[in-house]
Amino acid sequence: MNIVYNGEMDSRAFKDILGATIPRLAAEDPDVVYLDADLMSCIGTAKWAPTCDRAINCGVAEANMIGVACGMSAVGFKPIVHTFGPFASRRCYDQIFLSGGYAKNSVTVIGTDPGVCAAFNGGTHMPFEDVALYRAIPNATVVDITDANMLLDVLTQFKDMQGVKYLRVSRKNAAKVYADGSKFEIGKGIVLREGTDAAIFACGIMVHEAMQAASSLEKEGISAAVIDMFTIKPLDEALVKAYAGKVKAVVTAENHNRIGGLYSAVCETLAGAGVRVGHVAVEDEYGEVGPQDYLQKRFRLTAEHIAEEVRSALK
Amino acid sequence: MDSETKRGLEEFALEIRIGIVEQIKARGFGHIGGSLSVADALAVLYGAVMSYDPKNPDKEDRDKLVSSKGHAGPAVYAALALKGFFPYEELKTLNQPGTRLPSHCDRLKTKGIDMTTGSLGQGTSLAVGMALGDMLKGRKNRVFLITGDGELDEGQAWEAAMFAAAKKVNNLVWLVDYNKKQLDGYVKDILEPFDFEAKFRSFGFDAVTIDGNDIEKLYEVFTKPAGMRPLAVILDTVKGSGVKEVEDTVSNHSMNVGAEVCDKWLKQLGDELAALRKEAGR
Incomplete structure (x- = not known):
C-alpha cells in the first residue's frame, strides 16, 4: 500500500468516480445491473443510463428498488444500488435485511452523503445510524470510504462479492491518501x-x-x-x-x-x-x-x- | 380444457388440500385458511401451466413462483412434494425443529421454493426483479407472484406494481388471493381495498377477476398468451376453501387443530378424491 497523504485534496470528487466506475463495470460485466432511486443526476450516471438497459431508474421507491435488486440477484445478476444514505438504510431496512441478507441475495448498496456530508439537505437526509443498521445484518460488509482510489477499488471488488455490502461515501472531494492503482483488502485496517x-x-x-x-x-x-x-x-x-x-x-x-x-x-x-x-x-x-x-x-x-x-x- | 385434464387438476387440488391438512395435523396448528384458498391456483400452475423440473429445481429458465404471502407455505410445500421435489413424508416436519419446511417460504431450505418470503409485500418486488432479470437474460419463462388481499395493505406492493407496469415486465403474472379476510378479520373492515381489478388496471396492468377456486377459469387465464403489460389476476376465493369447517370459522388465518379433527377433514377430502377417481374409472 503506497500512502501519499499530504493533506491535499484529490482533484476527483467521489461522484466523478461513481459516475465513471458504474458504467465501466456495467460495460465490462454483462451481469452488472445498476438501480437508482431518482438520484442518478447526483452521481453522474444520468446521461449514460438511457444507453444501457441494465441501468434502471426505479423512481423514488427505495423499498421496491432493494427488492427488485434482490430478485435480479436471484436470477443471476450483480446489482449495484444507489441512493442517499438514509434512504439506502433506514428507508428500506426490512427489505435489505430479509430480501437481501436473510434470503442470501447479493447486492451492493451505495449510500451517498453519510452523516454531516448531507450538509445543506439537513437533518432528514443526515444518516448517523446507517452503519449501526448495516452492522446488525448478519454477514453484511460495511465500508466507509476514505478517498477516491479506495472507492474505485472497493466498488470494483464489491461487484463480485457475495452477500449484502454497504458502501457509504461522500459525493465531494476528499484528501488523497492512497496512490493511484492502490488495491485494498476488505476487512483489513x-x-x-x-x-x-x-x-x-x-x-x-x-x-x-x-x-x-x-x-x-x-x-x-x-x-x-x-x-x-x-x-x-x-x-x-x-x-x-x-x-x-x-x-x-x-x-x-x-x-x-x-x-x-x-x-x-x-x-x-x-x-x-x-x-x-x-x-x-x-x-x-x-x-x-x-x-x-x-x-x-x-x-x-x-x-x-x-x-x-x-x-x-x-x- | 378437456375433461380429463380438468379432472386431473381437480384431483391434484384435492391432494394439495390433503397435504395441507396433513402438515397442520402433524404440527397441531398453522396457517390453514390462506393455504387452502390458493390450492386450486397452485394445482393449475404446478399441474398444467408452469415449466419446471423437480430433478433440476434451479434450472435458470424455469417458470418461477413467488408466494409473497409466505404463510401459504403449506400449500406450496404440498404441491412441490406431490410433484416430487422432496419426499411426501417430509410434509410432516412442518415447523419442527431443524425442518426444511418453515411456516414461511424459504428458498434456502426447501427444494422448489423460488424465493424467500414472509415479511408481507416484499415478495412483490422480488418477483418483479426476477421477472425483469429473466427478461434481460432473454429467457422465455414467466414469473407467477401470489399475494394476499390483506397483504396489499403494504405500500411496497404498490411500488412494485407501478414499477412492473412502467418497465413493461410482461412475463409477470400477479395473482391476488382475494379471500376477503386477513388476520384480524374481514379485509373490508380493516382496510377497505375497494376495487383491486380497477387499481391494477389504473397502474398499467391487464387485469381480470375470476373465481379463484374454479380450475377451468384458472387454466384459461394462465394459458392465454402474454400481452404487452403485466397481468393481474384477482382470484375471488374463499378463505379455507375445500374444508367446510375451516370456511365457516371466522378467524381461520392460523388455527389450532387437534389430530382427530384433522382426521375427520382428511376423511372428507379422501372421500371426495375417491369419488373423483371412481368417476374417472381409476
Missing part, C-alpha cells in the same frame, strides 16, 4: 502512521482529521498512530487488539452516532482488555442543516476534537 502513545482508529472523512490530529499531537510530544478502519464490518479485530496491546489509549473517530458504529465495534472487540477507549462521534443526536465544516464543528468531528480526546484519554 491500514496503518497510515505509526505511534506509541495512542492509536486513532478512523474511517471515512475522519481519516483526514485523524492525520491532522496526529501531526499536531506530535508537536506536543504525543506519538499517535493512525489506522484507517475503512471496513467497519468485518472489523480487523487482530489489528485493533495488537494496537490496544502496545499503546496507552485508543481513540475512535467516525462521522456517525457513537452508538452502533466504529466506536461500538472497537469497544466490542476490546471489552475487558483494560485499555482506555475514547471516541469522537456524534453524541446520539439528530442531524441539522448547514455547511459541512460548520457541522463538523457542531458535532465535534474535527482534528481538534480528536487531539483533545487523545490528550484526555492519555491523562
